Amino acid sequence: MKEQENEGKMKAYKPKVNQHSKDKQLEDFRENPQDQYMTTDQGVRVNHTDDHLKAGPRGPLLMEDFHFREKMTHFDHESIPERVVHARGSGAHGYFQAYDDSMKEFTKAKFLTEPNTRTPVFVRFSTVVGSKGSADTVRDVRGFATKFYTEEGNYDLVGNNIPVFFIQDANKFADLVHAIKPDPDNEMPQASAAHDTFWDFASLMPEINHMIMWVLSDRAIPRSFRMMDGFGVHTFRFINEAGKARFIKFHWRSKLGSHSLVWDEAQKLAGKDPDWLRRDLWEAIEMGDFPEFELSVQIVEEEDEFKFDFDLLDATKIIPEELVPLRPIGKMVLNRNPDNFFAETEQVAFHPGNLVPGIDVTNDPLLQGRLFSYIDTQLNRFNSANFGEVPINRPVTTVHNHQGAGFMRQTINKGKANYWPNSIGGGCPMMAPENQGAYVHYMEKVSGHKIRARSESFNDHYTQATLFWNSMTEPEKNHIVKAAHFELGKVMSKEIRQRMVGHFSKVSMDFAQRVAEGVGVEVPQNFNQESTGNYEADDASKKMKNGKSVKETKFVSMEKDKVRTAKSRMVGILIEDGYDYCELMQVKQALKEAGANAKLISKFHGMIKSSTGEELETDKSHITTGSIMYDAIYIPDGAKSIEAMIKEGDALHFINEAFKHGKAIATSGEGIALFEKADIPGVDFANKTSGKVKSDKGVVTAGNDAEAREFATKFIDAIKEHRHWDREEKMMVPA
Ligand code: HDE
Numbered sequence: 001m002k003e004q005e006n007e008g009k010m011k012a013y014k015p016k017v018n019q020h021s022k023d024k025q026l027e028d029f030r031e032n033p034q035d036q037y038m039t040t041d042q043g044v045r046v047n048h049t050d051d052h053l054k055a056g057p058r059g060p061l062l063m064e065d066f067h068f069r070e071k072m073t074h075f076d077h078e079s080i081p082e083r084v085v086h087a088r089g090s091g092a093h094g095y096f097q098a099y100d101d102s103m104k105e106f107t108k109a110k111f112l113t114e115p116n117t118r119t120p121v122f123v124r125f126s127t128v129v130g131s132k133g134s135a136d137t138v139r140d141v142r143g144f145a146t147k148f149y150t151e152e153g154n155y156d157l158v159g160n161n162i163p164v165f166f167i168q169d170a171n172k173f174a175d176l177v178h179a180i181k182p183d184p185d186n187e188m189p190q191a192s193a194a195h196d197t198f199w200d201f202a203s204l205m206p207e208i209n210h211m212i213m214w215v216l217s218d219r220a221i222p223r224s225f226r227m228m229d230g231f232g233v234h235t236f237r238f239i240n241e242a243g244k245a246r247f248i249k250f251h252w253r254s255k256l257g258s259h260s261l262v263w264d265e266a267q268k269l270a271g272k273d274p275d276w277l278r279r280d281l282w283e284a285i286e287m288g289d290f291p292e293f294e295l296s297v298q299i300v301e302e303e304d305e306f307k308f309d310f311d312l313l314d315a316t317k318i319i320p321e322e323l324v325p326l327r328p329i330g331k332m333v334l335n336r337n338p339d340n341f342f343a344e345t346e347q348v349a350f351h352p353g354n355l356v357p358g359i360d361v362t363n364d365p366l367l368q369g370r371l372f373s374y375i376d377t378q379l380n381r382f383n384s385a386n387f388g389e390v391p392i393n394r395p396v397t398t399v400h401n402h403q404g405a406g407f408m409r410q411t412i413n414k415g416k417a418n419y420w421p422n423s424i425g426g427g428c429p430m431m432a433p434e435n436q437g438a439y440v441h442y443m444e445k446v447s448g449h450k451i452r453a454r455s456e457s458f459n460d461h462y463t464q465a466t467l468f469w470n471s472m473t474e475p476e477k478n479h480i481v482k483a484a485h486f487e488l489g490k491v492m493s494k495e496i497r498q499r500m501v502g503h504f505s506k507v508s509m510d511f512a513q514r515v516a517e518g519v520g521v522e523v524p525q526n527f528n529q530e531s532t533g534n535y536e537a538d539d540a541s542k543k544m545k546n547g548k549s550v551k552e553t554k555f556v557s558m559e560k561d562k563v564r565t566a567k568s569r570m571v572g573i574l575i576e577d578g579y580d581y582c583e584l585m586q587v588k589q590a591l592k593e594a595g596a597n598a599k600l601i602s603k604f605h606g607m608i609k610s611s612t613g614e615e616l617e618t619d620k621s622h623i624t625t626g627s628i629m630y631d632a633i634y635i636p637d638g639a640k641s642i643e644a645m646i647k648e649g650d651a652l653h654f655i656n657e658a659f660k661h662g663k664a665i666a667t668s669g670e671g672i673a674l675f676e677k678a679d680i681p682g683v684d685f686a687n688k689t690s691g692k693v694k695s696d697k698g699v700v701t702a703g704n705d706a707e708a709r710e711f712a713t714k715f716i717d718a719i720k721e722h723r724h725w726d727r728e729e730k731m732m733v734p735a
Pocket of ligand 1: 171231
């Protein structure tokens, strides 16, 4: 009788299934209604999961409650060690497709040469320093790791969004990471290089200087994972069908271009939306704005190895694109979000040594060390050698070998012969000949003494740092200087600040002076800091004498190499009751046609009435958003709406802050008074009624007689510029 009563209560508890929900799990349940019930891990159906089994409703737990024990045990064990670096990441599925077969001349890798094949990929973007729960927008290098599930096995391109690295030899990696991670005594600061230990290490290690320039630049605060380039960093090798090898460098170029945040914005976003980059990627894919990246290579003939003024094996150097241009191979499209973060993004295991025929490594001493580290770290994360069997890591090709045991083995290998050679199993699996797709390492001839040293050819640590500085536009230089003021400004030790400015004096006196004045030190004369590496003269350095170089390279500057598009940009539209519906709809339509997205924002979230009576529901209220979450802002005309905003601190701050961050801002008619009130410099109030469309440094205004279409076009042109850095000259605007 009691049991029947209980059952009755439980039925009453059963939640209603929302027929309109789009949840993927629900879709599966709809397809297989017999599977809709919760079960234990043993597949036994569960009738109640809110209380554990007790001796009476106020009594103790009964150990026979297998459902509770299993649920609790699983929960207690549901985390794995986070990655020691690159702990915070976001993943996406997609495909890669070659444009044509032109790479056949250089590589036999089929996925790079067969235009009719779409190779599935999984990409994981990451920050390096912060823990798994840290903010996305911190100043840091971004990881850009791609797993290609090719027909010849998995190939991993485990790159970054910066083309060079901090150190030249893998033996320094542990020191670098210890120095940049939070201090060992108090575990501070989180996800930041701005503390004494990192700059102490940096100031004692001249090889870091080129990388420091990149990390201080806007590359280290990307606007979006979709809007950054990627690099393989090391020099790799392509091998063609005939066995000829060439040196190559991999590049990913975002089709949307490479764009950044500003530092003030990055810091505010870290508080307002720490998931900013993750959310941006997820939402873009959900909306069908699929991120696209072009894969290219720089190719250097083996005989040209020593034709440059730097060593190709030195990962602190780029090959300027003026010397070796990029050759496009194909494009990658990211078109599907993961179904489960843990199973896919967390468990994906990359390894630069996952190679397929046609691609090989070089003797870059940084790369060589990585070839050891990645499997080792996966063993720590998975506590098993079977991590390759996790679905996200499994190749699409068949796996045949004798590695059939260990923790959490999934595959059930059959038969007795788990050794090679064997006759019992008919000699299976057999060795594959090269013409059947076997991987054969490139037969590079190597000889040398056993020696703990680096080639003298690695010992120039300033030329490319100077090249980077010289290649920047003035606004980009300003940002680098400000970043140095912030980073070194947080360093307590004057000695370390001094030493770092000493290095900067060898990069550029101008740069060093501008940094020095912000961090309270003098620029030293004739600064010299000995390298910690053991550099030994060898043939390479002699051969490189008079190697090719350039004084400037346009491709390292995000400004000079800018892609102008409004595609997938997010525009914030501020409205209150009384806005001009007709104008708003025309501008929204023009934005849509340009591929941009828009969100309506008002003081309170809800239905807002236009001056002509139409109602629109806003997407956000001021309390849940901020200008930092938009690429551009627009305020439609409408006397009552504008009047309300003029009295609203939040709206004024919104406009003012967007202006400060160099974004396109637009308004018309009465809105011009709002811009004046928000301290937007140079706005012509007289333009309010009769004025034509005016666009000045990304501030677009129009009188209420002006043509809405023309107004929208000018606004979109301003959005395409991404940021209007020339505004920074009159940066008297507080925000
Ligand atoms: Fe990594 N790196 N790394 N790294 N790295 C890891 O492997 C390491 C380096 C990069 O989204 C770890 O699975 C050493 C350069 C990315 O899962 C670890 C050295 C580049 C990711 C490791 C380097 C990278 C990692 C930590 C110097 C750009 C994230 C977790 C010799 C070309 C991959 C893991 C993901 C992750 C070691 C230097 C890129 C510890 C020893 C240079 C994108 O194995």
